[in-house]
Amino acid sequence: MGASVPFIIAVAFAAAYLHVRVPSRRRSGGGLARLILAGGACLVLLYGAYELSVQREFKPENLPIRIDLLFIGPALVGLLVLGVIAYIYGLSAPKAASVPGAAPTAPPKTVAGPTGALAIEQADERLAHLLPKKKNGQNN
Numbered sequence: 037m038g039a040s041v042p043f044i045i046a047v048a049f050a051a052a053y054l055h056v057r058v059p060s061r062r063r064s065g066g067g068l069a070r071l072i073l074a075g076g077a078c079l080v081l082l083y084g085a086y087e088l089s090v091q092r093e094f095k096p097e098n099l100p101i102r103i104d105l106l107f108i109g110p111a112l113v114g115l116l117v118l119g120v121i122a123y124i125y126g127l128s129a130p131k132a133a134s135v136p137g138a139a140p141t142a143p144p145k146t147v148a149g150p151t152g153a154l155a156i157e158q159a160d161e162r163l164a165h166l167l168p169k170k171k172n173g174q175n176n
Contacts, residue, residue: 042084049077049119056126069126076119083112 053073056066090102 042080042087045116046077046080046084049073049080052119052123052126053077056123066126069122072118072122073126076115076122079115080112083108 050073053070056070056073090104
């Protein structure tokens with residue numbers, strides 16, 4: 037591989053990560069896909085730096101056979117395949133529900149309680165015993 041190819045692949049991984057990460061398109065899910073894409077971008081950048089150092093240190097006429105590529109090549113191909121699968125999986129993560137013209141629903145209102153946050157309805161039920169009792173349909 038040329039010296040610039042790993043950096044181009046790293047940019048592709050980073051772009052795929054950002055495309056999957058866009059918060060306005062995705063509600064949740066795809067965390068593993070984002071991790072694989074971000075990790076893949078970092079690994080390919082590291083490989084690019086390694087390749088540059090090898091090309092500066094050893095000239096092709098001095099080192100005709102590189103044994104390290106016997107191990108690095110299949111690992112990079114596997115990483116590329118895993119990155120494509122992660123990208124496709126990340127795009128299929130659940131999208132935020134949106135209906136044109138509909139207002140988003142607000143989360144239920146909560147109040148702080150001794151055991152954590154409670155919904156307003158639950159707090160009303162728990163405090164109902166403090167209200168005065170009704171006698172013959174009249175309030176006291």
